[in-house]
Amino acid sequence: SAVISQKPSRDICQRGTSLTIQCQVDSQVTMMFWYRQQPGQSLTLIATANQGSEATYESGFVIDKFPISRPNLTFSTLTVSNMSPEDSSIYLCSVEWSSHRTGELFFGEGSRLTVL
């Protein structure tokens, strides 16, 4: 399975600021996703990070709030913009790395953001 590294692992941020989370995979992957896990809650898909094109966002998530980049097959970033305390969550990078779609997802360790 792929090794998925996320940075930062945790951060404390001030209201109104923005933070960029990085996800690095040690091998080329087909699909990369970003999930949000609010405190004590389940995982909610934010968007699919598409290589070389705009990300595909799920209902309730917009590009202005969560801009995503994916410049190549091993790296992606998620920015949480103009943060408010409601954005305090764990943000998880996930990959599907088999050459054909099997549905198996592997997750990074997550980036725990606290917004004051």
Added chain:
Amino acid sequence: GENVEQHPSTLSVQEGDSAVIKCTYSDSASNYFPWYKQELGKGPQLIIDIRSNVGEKKDQRIAVTLNKTAKHFSLHITETQPEDSAVYFCAASNDNAGNMLTFGGGTRLMVKP
């Protein structure tokens, strides 16, 4: 879209006992059902999965069963150990349609030594 319900939300068992977590799903087209274990401060880890062409799958102390007619699937952990304590998530998807995983609400399992 798909909706996945998971029960119970918390489960406490004595070491050595069995634990069962149940999930129901709404989309009859779903055909892939993974289970994830999330330990404190870590990302979810895939522990077992099942596809709709089988009814049961085992891997050492864990097993998953699937009832397509009733649209529910379950995780069974036998001979529980303290290191099994974690949050467990079920999920469902229709990977033929390229759909993303929909996760259940999670079950916090506590195994008392």
